[in-house]
Amino acid sequence: MSLVEYSGVFYRPLHPRPTILLITLCPGGRVNAMPASWNMPISEEPPTIGISVYKEAYTYQCLKHHPEATVNVPSQEHADLVYALGSVSGRSVDKVAKYGLRLIPSDTIKTPTWADALAVYETVVDKEVEVGEVGLFVLRVLKVKVKEGLVDKWGINLGKANILLHGSGRVFYLVDSRRMLAKPWF
Numbered sequence: 001m002s003l004v005e006y007s008g009v010f011y012r013p014l015h016p017r018p019t020i021l022l023i024t025l026c027p028g029g030r031v032n033a034m035p036a037s038w039n040m041p042i043s044e045e046p047p048t049i050g051i052s053v054y055k056e057a058y059t060y061q062c063l064k065h066h067p068e069a070t071v072n073v074p075s076q077e078h079a080d081l082v083y084a085l086g087s088v089s090g091r092s093v094d095k096v097a098k099y100g101l102r103l104i105p106s107d108t109i110k111t112p113t114w115a116d117a118l119a120v121y122e123t124v125v126d127k128e129v130e131v132g133e134v135g136l137f138v139l140r141v142l143k144v145k146v147k148e149g150l151v152d153k154w155g156i157n158l159g160k161a162n163i164l165l166h167g168s169g170r171v172f173y174l175v176d177s178r179r180m181l182a183k184p185w186f
C-alpha cells in the first residue's frame, strides 16, 4: 500500500479515540454531561488532561461559569447512552433527568461524579487555549478513582470491562486484546 493524499475529514486517521463523559456545573445549578473523544493526558507532574470543547456546546458555557469538571470513563455498555448524550445539547434538555444519569458527590470539587463510570478524574480548569472553533481546556487532576480491581499496572483489565473508542457518528470500537511484547527495547 502506498501513501496517497487523503482529502476526507482530516482527523479520520486519528480515530478511533477513547471517549470520556465530561460533567459540568451550569448556570442555575444544573448539571450537564457531554461525551468528548478529543481528550488526552498532557502531563504527569502536575497530572493534567486536555479536552477540546466546541465553543457552541453548552458545556463550554458551563466550564466558563464554573471552572471544574469530572472526566468520567464510560464502558462498552454505555455506547447508546454516550451517543445520545452527544446528540442533544444541555441548553435545551436536562440530560441528567432525561437519561437518568446516576450522580454522586465528588470528593474535592462541587461538580458531581457519574456513579456508573469505570473511572473518574476530579479536575479544575487550569487554563483555556482558544484554537479555531474550540476551547482546549487544560484540566488539573485533583483526584482519580477507579472501580475496585479494574486497573492494573498495564491499564484497564479487559477481562473485567472494555472502554469505548469513538470512530465517527454512530460507530464505536472496542479494544480487542492486550498483548505483551516478547522483550523490552532497552
Ligand SMILES: Cc1cc2nc3c(=O)[nH]c(=O)nc-3n(C[C@H](O)[C@H](O)[C@H](O)COP(=O)(O)O)c2cc1C
Binding pocket: 019, 032, 033, 034, 035, 036, 037, 038, 039, 052, 053, 054, 055, 056, 057, 058, 059, 060, 082, 083, 085, 086, 087, 088, 089, 090, 091, 166
Ligand atoms: C462519541 C462522541 C464524542 C464527541 N467528542 C467531542 C469532543 O471531543 N469535543 C466536542 O466539543 N464535542 C464532542 N462531541 C459532540 C458533543 O458531545 C455534542 O455536541 C453535545 O451535544 C454537546 O453537548 P452540550 O451542548 O450539552 O455541551 C462528541 C460526540 C460524541 C457522540
